[in-house]
Amino acid sequence: xxxxxxxIAGLQMAFSSDPxxxxxxxxxxxxxxxxxxxxxxxxxxxxxxxxFCQKEDSKLFDLxxxxxxxxxxxxxxxxxxxxxxxxxPIFEKRAPGVYHNSAVIIDADGKPLGIYRKMxxxxxxxxxxxxxxxxxxxxxxxxxxxxxxxxxxxxxxxxYPEGARLTALQGATTLFYPTxxxxxxxxxxxxxxxxxxxxxxxxxxxxxxxxxxVCSVNRIGFEQPVKEQSGIIFWGSSFICDxxxxxxxxxxxxxxxxxxxxxxLKHLENIRRNWPxxxxxxxxxxxxxxxxFLD
Amino acid sequence: xxxxxxxIAGLQMAFSSDPxxxxxxxxxxxxxxxxxxxxxxxxxxxxxxxxFCQKEDSKLFDLxxxxxxxxxxxxxxxxxxxxxxxxxPIFEKRAPGVYHNSAVIIDADGKPLGIYRKMxxxxxxxxxxxxxxxxxxxxxxxxxxxxxxxxxxxxxxxxYPEGARLTALQGATTLFYPTxxxxxxxxxxxxxxxxxxxxxxxxxxxxxxxxxxVCSVNRIGFEQPVKEQSGIIFWGSSFICDxxxxxxxxxxxxxxxxxxxxxxLKHLENIRRNWPxxxxxxxxxxxxxxxxFLD
Numbered sequence: 217x218x219x220x221x222x223x224i225a226g227l228q229m230a231f232s233s234d235p236x237x238x239x240x241x242x243x244x245x246x247x248x249x250x251x252x253x254x255x256x257x258x259x260x261x262x263x264x265x266x267x268f269c270q271k272e273d274s275k276l277f278d279l280x281x282x283x284x285x286x287x288x289x290x291x292x293x294x295x296x297x298x299x300x301x302x303x304x305p306i307f308e309k310r311a312p313g314v315y316h317n318s319a320v321i322i323d324a325d326g327k328p329l330g331i332y333r334k335m336x337x338x339x340x341x342x343x344x345x346x347x348x349x350x351x352x353x354x355x356x357x358x359x360x361x362x363x364x365x366x367x368x369x370x371x372x373x374x375x376y377p378e379g380a381r382l383t384a385l386q387g388a389t390t391l392f393y394p395t396x397x398x399x400x401x402x403x404x405x406x407x408x409x410x411x412x413x414x415x416x417x418x419x420x421x422x423x424x425x426x427x428x429x430v431c432s433v434n435r436i437g438f439e440q441p442v443k444e445q446s447g448i449i450f451w452g453s454s455f456i457c458d459x460x461x462x463x464x465x466x467x468x469x470x471x472x473x474x475x476x477x478x479x480x481l482k483h484l485e486n487i488r489r490n491w492p493x494x495x496x497x498x499x500x501x502x503x504x505x506x507x508x509f510l511d
Numbered sequence: 512x513x514x515x516x517x518x519i520a521g522l523q524m525a526f527s528s529d530p531x532x533x534x535x536x537x538x539x540x541x542x543x544x545x546x547x548x549x550x551x552x553x554x555x556x557x558x559x560x561x562x563f564c565q566k567e568d569s570k571l572f573d574l575x576x577x578x579x580x581x582x583x584x585x586x587x588x589x590x591x592x593x594x595x596x597x598x599x600p601i602f603e604k605r606a607p608g609v610y611h612n613s614a615v616i617i618d619a620d621g622k623p624l625g626i627y628r629k630m631x632x633x634x635x636x637x638x639x640x641x642x643x644x645x646x647x648x649x650x651x652x653x654x655x656x657x658x659x660x661x662x663x664x665x666x667x668x669x670x671y672p673e674g675a676r677l678t679a680l681q682g683a684t685t686l687f688y689p690t691x692x693x694x695x696x697x698x699x700x701x702x703x704x705x706x707x708x709x710x711x712x713x714x715x716x717x718x719x720x721x722x723x724x725v726c727s728v729n730r731i732g733f734e735q736p737v738k739e740q741s742g743i744i745f746w747g748s749s750f751i752c753d754x755x756x757x758x759x760x761x762x763x764x765x766x767x768x769x770x771x772x773x774x775x776l777k778h779l780e781n782i783r784r785n786w787p788x789x790x791x792x793x794x795x796x797x798x799x800x801x802x803x804f805l806d
Contacts, residue, residue, distance in 0.1 A: 278702040283587075317722045322802045335793045340785075355796055375788045377672030377720055378797045414719050414756050414786075421716030424709050425672055430722040461709050490635075498630045499801045501650055502673045 220481045222363035224390055224429070225254035225474050228454040228467045230437035235264045235279065239287065242295050242324070249474050250298035255324070255363040258303040260435040260454075261371050261394040262317065265307070267435070267450070271349045271442045280309035282511050283331055296326025297311070301361035303368050305394040308333070317349040317370055319394060324362040332357055334370040335379060342400065342448055345372070358386035366480060368392040374432065378505065380422035390429040390479055391422060397434055398450035413452055420461035427459040427488040429479050436470050459487040515656035515776045519685055519724070520549035520769055523749040523762045525732035528625040530559045530574065530592070531661055535581065538589050544589070544595035544769050550619070550658040553598040555730040555749075556666050556689040559613065562730070566737045567642045575604035578626055581613050591621030596656035598663050600689040602643070603628070612644040612665055614689060619657040627652055630674060637695065637743055640667070652682035660775060663687040669710070669727065673800065675717035684788040685774055686717060688727040694747035715756035722783040724774050731765050754782040 227245045231238045242263055249257050262268075265289060268276045281287060283306070291304045301324050308318035308331075315332040335353030337345050356379055358367045367388030373379045374393045383391055397415060399408050416432075423430040433454045440447030456465040456477035465475040488494065504510055523541045526533045537558055542791050544552050557563075559582060563571045576582060578601070586599045596619045603613035603626075612629040628647030632640045632755045651674055653662045662683030669688045679684055692710060711727075718725040728749045736741030751760040751772035760770040783789065799805055 223659065248518060336791050338791065340787070351793065372791065373721060376792065377676065377716070378792070378800060381672065382797070382799055382805070385799070385802065387804075387806060390699070410755055410757050417712055417756050418716050418719050421672070421713050421720075424713050425670060425716075425784060460705055461712050464706050491670075492635070494804070496631050496633065496667065497671065497673070497803070499803055501630055502677070502801050504677055504680070505800050506797050507680065508792070509682075509789070509793055510677070511682060 222255045222479050223253050224256045224258070224431050224456065224479055225249040225476050226258050226431050226433035226454045227260065227474055228433060228452055229260060229435060231263065231266055231435060233266050233431050238264050239290060243290065245474060246294060246302065247298060247421060248402055250300045252303065252476065253374055254300060254476060256301045256366055256390070258360055258392045258394055258431055258433045259305055261305045261434050262307055263305055263395040266439045266441060267396045267429050267448065268441065269345050269348055270342045270393055270439070270445060270448065272344050277348070278314060280307040280315050283318065283320055284328070288328060289321070291320070291443065291475035292326040292328065295322045295324060299324045301363060303392050304392060305370060308425050314350055315348055316352060317345065319368050319370060321359045321368065327358045329355060329361065331496035332368050332370070334373060336372045338372040342445060356386065358383060358388040358435065364389055366390045366392060369398065371395045374419050377422065379427060380426055384428050388428060389481060389484055390431055393419060393430065393432040395434040396450060398448040401446045401449060402448060412453060416453065416455065420457050423457045423459055424461040425493060427484060427491065427494065429456065429477065429484070431456045436472065459484045461492070516661040517550045517774050518548050518771060519553070519725050519726050519751065519774055520544040521553050521683045521728035521751065522555065523728060523747055523770055524555060524730060524767050526558065526730060528561050533559050534585055538585065540769060541589060541595070541597065545595045546805065547771065549771060550594060550684070551596045551656055551661055553687045553689055553726055553728045554600055554777060555728050556589050556600045557602055558600055561734045561736060562691045562743065563736065564643055565637045565740060565743065567639050572643070575602040575610050576734070577604050578613065578615055583617070583623060586617050587621040587623065590617045590619060594619045596658060596691060598687050600665060609645055610643055611647060612640065614663050614665060616654045617662065624656065625652060627665070629668060631667045631671055637740060638772040651677035651681065653678060653683040656676045656763055659684055661685045661687060666690045666692060669714050671802055672717065672720060674723055679721035679723050683723060684776060684779055685724040685726055688725065690715060690727055691745060692714050692727040693743040693776050694730055696741045696744060698766070699744060707748060711748070711750065715752050718752050718754055719756040720788060722779060722786065722789065724751065724772065724779070725774065726751045731767065751757045753777045755786070755788065
């Protein structure tokens, strides 16, 4: 039987170019979080390396790992030890030439509950993800962890109300968004604030529209893998908000830190009763949402 | 040939219990707005009366009017005179026993372009709309005014990403939200700020997700039609935001005022190129959005 509350945590971190160091550092953050009472823990997107998608280089596919594989094994073991569920976002090697931007969801007994594969794949200057990742083919999912029903989406998915909706409709009470987003240095001064504010706003809106908690976990640090390019300043600002979009935890832009939030299912129920958006959805009228454009 | 820019305005107003006075006051605000350069003007929801849905009373159906009818005629005439397009939200009498919460969209030549009928109908204490209004049966629409392609939704619709998406996919470059939303006096102090902030956030998110301008137009004033009930404090705060969710005009909580915003289609194009969310929608994966819940 589930309790009415569970504690979630997001690990905001910087990553080096050494996959094993990154893995070990995350495991140590995870232990800290568990010690402070976290029951469901989320890592930043592609935690095992720097954000390699700043360039297109076929050698970088070597960074990918299988599921199960080193990350799944290490986090299964630690999850079981600490009795925590964990969302582990990795570069997944599925088959030769078939790679995904994925997350393994591991329950508090150490057993993997399933995989989410990023559905919406971006491609913008210095975010060349369409080169590396096949679009997800598993759809949107909710995972029934020991502590609560959660869903995860990944980064670019956060801009799509459809993904949040389809995850929430499966019963997820928290939507996690492991992320790697930041500023192009040349844009930061002029557009930085508006970009970051859009990012927070769209994710808070998923909480509001669906009556769920949202936990967004970003990396920090300046990464410049290509000397000829200006690099990316990852903007941190990981946050947790409640089902009305009220921010209950927020991290800095530039420091490693762990954010915590209590998911209170009575509060969620109360918000949904008083703002009964799910009740009034006009499901008879949404068919055309599967069209590209209505011209 | 359309220009690349058009000016929109929202008339934030208080309404009395006299329908003709309300009509005349709005016409005078509309003239002011046109004089200052507005080309597409939006009124608050159900502009012709106080917000009667605070009680269920069959006599109040007398407030409804047909389309065409007095509002359509008066605004057609004034729209033609002033050469402005206008969104006129009214209590529509469609047939005996068939009523809607609707908006007539009138072009700058005075001709009605069509009707939008509120799709999502709320029912909460003091917002007894399901008693008065049949759910809309015309779907989501975009209207090609002389100055630009616009869409309108109404109040409760603003909580539904689906409605915004389906309107934007039809080419609307501004989404208008005529609204009547406020605080229960007993809740204002404790929950007021969070409620209002949710309301602004969800609407800004529609701008961000779809790359459109959003113009939300609320009424102001305290209305207490039933002495035994505590009434509603309509919270004003009408606003206009750009396709990145940046607020470019915002009204007070308690004063009648007109907000203006310039819709710049080059800016819209630029935002959509740099944040290409529409490009990457996974339309193959959204089918289940037509389900009530996925259990």
